[in-house]
Amino acid sequence: MxxxxxxxxxxxxxxxxxxxxxxxxxxxxxxxxxxxxxxxxxxxxEMDGFGASFTDSAAYLIHQVLDEEQRTEVMSRLFHPQDGIGLSVLRNPMGASDYARTIYSYNDLPEQERDPGLAKFSIAHDEADIIPLLQQALELNPEIRLMASPWSAPGWMKTSGSMIAGQLKPEYYQVYADYFVRYIQAFAAHGLPTYAVTPQNEPLFEPHHYPSMLMLPEEQREFIQHYLKPAFRSHQIDTKILCYDHNWDRPDYPLSVLDTAAAEVDGVAWHWYGGAPAAQSEVLKAYPGKEVHFTEGSGGEWIPPFEQAFSNVMRTGIEILRNHSKSFVLWNMALDEQNGPTVPGFGKSTCRGIVTVNQQTRELTYTLDYYALAHFSKVIRPKALxxxxxxxxxxxxxxxxxxxxxxxxxxxxxxxxxxxxxxxxxxxxxxxxxxxxxxxxxxxxxxxxxx
Structure with a gap:
């Protein structure tokens, strides 16, 4: 038996x-x-796995606010396949997102300065908290795959002159492709291979209270086809390129990108803040060879009591997988008692982390998202079919x-x-x-x- x-x-x-x-x-x-x-x-x-994001906020809370004993416990419970729930996909922001203590990129310059040669490129910010936690996670679970998505290019490359809103200037497409190459090489030097990138997080959303960058489908198509993929090829980088990285309600966007750049795109990344999971299957049917990934869905106070919130992760997670996704990635790995920290000027946060780290008491709490993810990641392991x-x-x-x-x-x-x-x-x-x-x-x- x-x-x-x-x-x-x-x-x-x-x-x-x-x-x-x-x-x-x-x-x-x-x-x-x-x-x-x-x-x-x-x-x-075939599954890659389940996970969340070491945003700047999440990494700070786990690496700096928790003591060593708590940090050892939470990392084991998150990533160890036997002692924990064996999370195996981490999708990290390239620079600041809405959940960061400051607004930063890997090439910040004084106003009016430009650095097309990326001489001042540096991932020093991530070396403080994010990289040590990624390295620890990989030690606990060597099957982890790392994804990366920018919320914005450095401000000097954009029409807004800032990491807030605006678009990537065409004259900086090549420089921005080189920026991705530098990121992948810098993380690899720390023993952290980048499995996949997306050119832009939520490219159709241009908020003015945290880093963002509008990238229309024709712009993304041009950037991937003529700059990003050629840059990867010339540097022998085999990191996958996933297009879109936004909600289910606009399948026309990835279809438009794939229409001419299918040869340079490995798959499509999706979020759950609009539309339905069937969009994943719709695009896959049109382009059967392309991978499907679900890269962000946050729980939060907009889904109030326990029953609805837990049910949302369970029902939606099942439907995401039934619609061919190789990954199921929630949002912040950790947030504090105020659902933060967030970038200055963000306002009230209503998102929920996988764990809560109380900055006042240092108390560590595992949220319902942890247990909902556990229902998937504990039994469905990487490379499961x-x-x-x-x-x-x-x-x-x-x-x-x-x-x-x-x-x-x-x-x-x-x-x-x-x-x-x-x-x-x-x-x-x-x-x-x-x-x-x-x-x-x-x-x-x-x-x-x-x-």
């Missing part, structure tokens, strides 16, 4: 509780109200994978309002039956036959 481990979340006080299938109460087949059938013969995408799962009831959401060790992983969420008795039919003809309360989640890991 296979060893089956179950992780179950029933409510705010019972998050990610581990038990073995053998400990489940016996349930009559007559009581079954829903069936999920897993078919290992139908396969889809998605297999088919079919539910007899639409509100019993499911997604299933086969890991490289042969184990089968499944994540289920009861999105209904009533309790269900669910039978899961596993690929080896093993059948597992259990009860799922409304808005509860179960993750299964079937480890193969025991001696």
């Amino acid at each position: 296979p060893e089956i481990i179950i992780y179950q979340s029933k409510g705010e006080g019972e998050l990610f509780v581990e038990q073995f299938a053998a400990q489940l109460p016996q349930i009559s087949s007559d009581a079954v109200t829903a069936t999920v059938e897993i078919d290992a013969t139908q396969t889809y995408q 998605r297999i088919d799962s079919d539910s007899s009831k639409e509100h019993i959401r499911s997604v299933a994978f086969r890991n490289t060790d042969g184990s089968v992983a499944a994540v289920l969420f009861n999105d209904g309002e009533t309790q269900e008795t669910v039978t899961v039919k596993l690929p080896d003809e093993e059948v597992l039956t259990f009860s799922m309360g409304p808005k509860s989640a179960i993750s299964l890991q079937v480890k193969g036959n025991r001696e």
